[in-house]
Amino acid sequence: MTELEQDEYTSACEHALTNSMNEIKQRYLKLNTIFLVTLNAATSGKKLMALLLRRLQKIDSEFLSGLSGLVMF
Numbered sequence: 001m002t003e004l005e006q007d008e009y010t011s012a013c014e015h016a017l018t019n020s021m022n023e024i025k026q027r028y029l030k031l032n033t034i035f036l037v038t039l040n041a042a043t044s045g046k047k048l049m050a051l052l053l054r055r056l057q058k059i060d061s062e063f064l065s066g067l068s069g070l071v072m073f
Helices: 003-041 046-073
Strands: none
Touching: 003 046
16 A cells, blocks of 8 residues: 555545544434433423433434444444
């Protein structure tokens, strides 16, 4: 592999890693927001809290799936 090819490969890897980290950050922020809403909803009623908890679990599984993809990278 030439030096130019190595530089291009390194650049592509850095770009992919940056994109993955940004996605993880966005998912974390979304998860954190939903957690806070869920916590506030605990005083509003059990039905709303259950709905939000289901949504939180879905986002949590998506987040873990994203982490698995990053580890495979």
